[in-house]
Amino acid sequence: MRHWLNSPATDTQVTHGQRLWLYVFAVIVMILLVTPTLIVIPMSFSDSQYLEFPPEVWSTRWYDNFFGSSEWMQAARTSFQTAFLTMIVATPIGVLAAYGLHSSRFAFVRLAFVLMITPMMVPLVLVAIGAFYAYVKLNLLYTITGLVLAHTVLALPLVVIVTGSALKGYDMSQEQAARSLGAPRWKAFLTVTLPQIRFAVVTSALLAFLTSFDEVVVAMFISGGDNPTLTRNMFNALRDQIDPTIAAISTIMILVTTVMMVLVQVFGQDKKH
Amino acid sequence: MSMQTAPLNAAGLRRDERLERLTLFGLSSPAILLILVVLVIPVGWLFYVSFIGANGQFSLENYERMISRRSYLRIFITTFQVSLLTTGLCILIGYPFAYFMSQLPSRFANLCLITVLLPFWTSLLVRTYAWLVLLQKQGLINNWAISLGLWDEPLKIVHNMTGTLIGMVHIMLPFLILPVYGAMKAIDRDYLKAAANLGASPRVAFWTVFFPLTAPGLFAGALMVFILCLGFFVTPAVLGGGKVIMVSMQIVSNIELFVNWGAASALGVVLLILTVAILWVASRFLNLDRMTGGGH
Amino acid sequence: MTNTATEALPISVQNITKTYGAVHALDDVSLEVKSGEFLTLLGPSGSGKTTLLMVLAGFTRPDCGSLKFGDREVIRTPPHLREVGMTFQSYALFPHMTVAGNVGYPLRLRKRPKAEIAERVERALETVQLGGYGNRRVDQLSGGQKQRVAVARAIVFEPRILLMDEPLSALDKKLRDQMQIELRHLHEKLGMTTVYVTHDQREALTMSDRIAVVNHGRIMQLSTPRDLYEHPANRFVADFIGDSTFLTVNRLGADVTFGGVPLIHAGPLPDTPELQLMIRPERIVLSSGGPREGANNFAATATDVVYQGDSFLLHARLDTGEMVALRGAVRGSNATSLPQLGDRVTLTLAPEDTVLIDGSQT
Numbered sequence: 001m002r003h004w005l006n007s008p009a010t011d012t013q014v015t016h017g018q019r020l021w022l023y024v025f026a027v028i029v030m031i032l033l034v035t036p037t038l039i040v041i042p043m044s045f046s047d048s049q050y051l052e053f054p055p056e057v058w059s060t061r062w063y064d065n066f067f068g069s070s071e072w073m074q075a076a077r078t079s080f081q082t083a084f085l086t087m088i089v090a091t092p093i094g095v096l097a098a099y100g101l102h103s104s105r106f107a108f109v110r111l112a113f114v115l116m117i118t119p120m121m122v123p124l125v126l127v128a129i130g131a132f133y134a135y136v137k138l139n140l141l142y143t144i145t146g147l148v149l150a151h152t153v154l155a156l157p158l159v160v161i162v163t164g165s166a167l168k169g170y171d172m173s174q175e176q177a178a179r180s181l182g183a184p185r186w187k188a189f190l191t192v193t194l195p196q197i198r199f200a201v202v203t204s205a206l207l208a209f210l211t212s213f214d215e216v217v218v219a220m221f222i223s224g225g226d227n228p229t230l231t232r233n234m235f236n237a238l239r240d241q242i243d244p245t246i247a248a249i250s251t252i253m254i255l256v257t258t259v260m261m262v263l264v265q266v267f268g269q270d271k272k273h
Numbered sequence: 274m275s276m277q278t279a280p281l282n283a284a285g286l287r288r289d290e291r292l293e294r295l296t297l298f299g300l301s302s303p304a305i306l307l308i309l310v311v312l313v314i315p316v317g318w319l320f321y322v323s324f325i326g327a328n329g330q331f332s333l334e335n336y337e338r339m340i341s342r343r344s345y346l347r348i349f350i351t352t353f354q355v356s357l358l359t360t361g362l363c364i365l366i367g368y369p370f371a372y373f374m375s376q377l378p379s380r381f382a383n384l385c386l387i388t389v390l391l392p393f394w395t396s397l398l399v400r401t402y403a404w405l406v407l408l409q410k411q412g413l414i415n416n417w418a419i420s421l422g423l424w425d426e427p428l429k430i431v432h433n434m435t436g437t438l439i440g441m442v443h444i445m446l447p448f449l450i451l452p453v454y455g456a457m458k459a460i461d462r463d464y465l466k467a468a469a470n471l472g473a474s475p476r477v478a479f480w481t482v483f484f485p486l487t488a489p490g491l492f493a494g495a496l497m498v499f500i501l502c503l504g505f506f507v508t509p510a511v512l513g514g515g516k517v518i519m520v521s522m523q524i525v526s527n528i529e530l531f532v533n534w535g536a537a538s539a540l541g542v543v544l545l546i547l548t549v550a551i552l553w554v555a556s557r558f559l560n561l562d563r564m565t566g567g568g569h
Numbered sequence: 570m571t572n573t574a575t576e577a578l579p580i581s582v583q584n585i586t587k588t589y590g591a592v593h594a595l596d597d598v599s600l601e602v603k604s605g606e607f608l609t610l611l612g613p614s615g616s617g618k619t620t621l622l623m624v625l626a627g628f629t630r631p632d633c634g635s636l637k638f639g640d641r642e643v644i645r646t647p648p649h650l651r652e653v654g655m656t657f658q659s660y661a662l663f664p665h666m667t668v669a670g671n672v673g674y675p676l677r678l679r680k681r682p683k684a685e686i687a688e689r690v691e692r693a694l695e696t697v698q699l700g701g702y703g704n705r706r707v708d709q710l711s712g713g714q715k716q717r718v719a720v721a722r723a724i725v726f727e728p729r730i731l732l733m734d735e736p737l738s739a740l741d742k743k744l745r746d747q748m749q750i751e752l753r754h755l756h757e758k759l760g761m762t763t764v765y766v767t768h769d770q771r772e773a774l775t776m777s778d779r780i781a782v783v784n785h786g787r788i789m790q791l792s793t794p795r796d797l798y799e800h801p802a803n804r805f806v807a808d809f810i811g812d813s814t815f816l817t818v819n820r821l822g823a824d825v826t827f828g829g830v831p832l833i834h835a836g837p838l839p840d841t842p843e844l845q846l847m848i849r850p851e852r853i854v855l856s857s858g859g860p861r862e863g864a865n866n867f868a869a870t871a872t873d874v875v876y877q878g879d880s881f882l883l884h885a886r887l888d889t890g891e892m893v894a895l896r897g898a899v900r901g902s903n904a905t906s907l908p909q910l911g912d913r914v915t916l917t918l919a920p921e922d923t924v925l926i927d928g929s930q931t
């Protein structure tokens with residue numbers, strides 16, 4: 001141990017011992033980063049009303065509460081439906097846009113790109129109340145369609161950026177080769193380019209799904225009535241009182257995120273024969 | 274060589290070129306259309322509404338209210354306070370942590386990266402809720418601290434500024450760590466060797482060589498954190514307990530409680546202009562294209 | 570693969586211009602490629618040779634001009650309908666397909682039956698000496714093998730025109746030399762019209778039926794390799810092909826003089842105001858017995874002698890002041906008697922090696 005403490009950690013000959021404070025600090029930070037996320041999981045199995053840790057009595061009553069409540073189930077259905085639809089709408093639109101901008105020789109490409117990332121730049125509250133007003137006029141308030149459109153707009157910049165950056169690193173001469181061999185541009189894209197930016201596309205789809213699934217502020221305004229989202233109901237519940245059911249819902253949400261990330265790894269990686 | 278005849282096929286070729294350009298650009302039209310309809314036009318309309326007074330006529334009263342009413346001024350001050358403090362804390366905690374990660378062999382560094390990305394991918398609401406539970410009077414932190422003898426009475430560390438800051442820092446940290454870590458990884462180790470060779474002590478080498486090279490990444494990360502904090506809603510709303518009122522929360526209550534579209538949109542416009550102004554100033558010093566990976 | 574010499578198409582390029590802003594990438598270029606010919610576009614970077622190839626392939630749209638494959642006007646035809654085979658500098662093989670997948674791609678696009686595809690793919694691979702490699706993955710191949718797969722893919726659908734964009738530039742010297750000969754044999758066997766782009770003049774000289782030397786978007790000269798080497802039309806071509814020394818000479822009526830002494834030359838003089846004497850280092854000779862009758866002689870002092878194994882390189886300063894380079898073969902007879910630094914030498918140039926060219930730089 002003493003040997004390690006005295007051995008150099010860097011090219012400038014600073015030893016591990018001199019840096020011990022950094023290592024301790026880093027470990028504390030890591031614990032603080034991860035704990036709040038994970039602590040919800042065991043707490044959701046606590047029988048007590050007061051969410052103790054470690055739980056004295058283990059039970060699944062909060063999960064029963066969640067699955068038994070028609071209100072919560074309605075919200076869950078809305079959230080999953082919206083997130084899924086957002087994913088399948090935003091991903092193709094975003095990938096096409098990224099490809100179009102990447103291959104385009106048009107003068108306004110720069111402007112179009114800036115326009116496409118405005119949803120990331122405009123404060124979310126503003127987007128929310130803007131959509132709220134527009135939807136009242138368009139009769140889209142409290143509808144899944146309205147939610148999907150708004151969430152798609154929020155997800156598009158991510159899809160465009162992730163896919164665009166993958167296209168930048170891609171050798172376009174492969175697409176040219178495919179075209180010289182007889183494939184029209186769209187076919188060359190589908191059979192040659194797309195398989196190779198697959199990881200980026202799948203990641204974009206995941207980002208679109210999660211953007212919608214986790215979204216709170218916009219959903220607060222435009223979801224409700226027959227179609228409230230999970231996040232909207234959770235937020236309202238938080239403002240009133242701390243219902244431990246939320247711990248159960250949180251755990252389920254963490255599970256959903258994890259499953260999606262695993263799916264990205266499965267579908268996104270290149271198949272090795 | 275001069276042209277003896279009219280340029281062959283020039284008109285047709287020009288037409289083909291124009292068609293191809295339009296088609297390629299047109300691939301991004303669904304996206305552009307959607308953003309225009311759902312975002313640009315409504316926000317444009319809000320801009321217009323902010324100039325309409327209570328009597329339905331053009332007026333600047335919504336903006337005057339922001340300067341004249343003390344409560345509004347306090348909201349702006351609070352917002353800046355929270356944003357600056359959060360950014361500052363993120364830098365103090367995030368920079369050393371990123372440095373630590375950059376010094377690790379890649380397998381361990383990737384492990385640490387996961388601890389940073391895990392909260393990043395988890396729902397914002399879930400994380401905020403977790404802090405609410407941890408920080409309450411009978412929450413984990415208080416219970417453990419009392420049982421360890423750190424303090425006697427449960428501390429009020431939530432439903433106030435402290436709780437808000439803790440939550441915000443936790444949420445914003447990954448946004449700072451990732452760009453800084455990226456900048457650090459990109460530094461050629463030979464620079465530090467050269468500095469040592471030229472006679473710099475480790476401390477001097479760090480401050481005169483390493484730190485300046487990471488400055489762009491740090492600036493980018495801090496900028497992103499600051500801008501996100503300005504417009505943030507969920508965490509201060511939950512952890513602030515009504516005592517920490519940020520601009521975003523005021524906008525929401527203006528609509529939900531008072532249905533005062535004029536006031537709400539004026540606040541929103543100011544927030545938007547602030548964000549754009551800060552980004553514009555920053556773009557003078559920073560290559561934003563690299564950050565977002567966009568443009569040609 | 571049948572010999573398709575009768576089916577190969579001629580290419581007619583007429584008045585092709587391509588500008589990017591103020592820059593003329595191609596400046597009113599016209600060119601006829603004969604059916605079944607191996608034509609090389611040779612030039613430095615940025616000369617326009619690749620741009621011209623891309624115009625032929627359809628990836629670069631010129632501002633104006635006409636392009637015909639045989640009788641068919643194709644200038645407005647999109648790349649995927651031009652029916653040309655093409656290889657790229659980076660090979661552009663599809664990494665997510667096997668070798669057979671790559672080579673069979675154009676046939677699948679043309680909806681050929683599976684059995685036919687398998688057979689034609691194997692034949693194409695055999696033609697490039699990679700028979701049986703169908704199941705390999707692209708990342709398992711060496712550079713030379715990737716090159717051959719790219720060629721196989723470009724010829725499998727039996728196009729009548731083949732375009733090649735610097736296919737050998739990424740290979741090491743030995744492999745490059747070998748592949749040059751292989752590609753030449755392939756061309757002779759398949760007989761398709763081939764347009765080849767390179768910046769390596771030696772490669773061009775080795776492989777081509779004719780060479781078009783390109784610079785600043787214009788064709789400097791279009792001739793057979795021998796013609797280009799022996800009778801370059803201007804200074805640029807002369808400079809680009811081979812290493813030569815250029816000496817300014819003076820015109821005196823129907824004669825030329827250098828350093829006051831008239832030069833004996835074979836053939837007519839170019840009809841240009843400025844003239845230069847082009848001396849190929851291997852054509853000028855170290856005279857052992859002093860000035861020779863009936864040839865041009867130059868008195869010089871040796872400034873540098875480099876032994877290069879199979880040859881030696883002599884740099885000498887003429888009495889008139891200019892530097893001349895001379896290359897000679899090292900043989901048993903002269904190996905020990907090479908000139909030393911400072912020795913006086915006589916350089917002799919036979920009349921048929923005394924080449925006078927247009928001295929203006931373009």
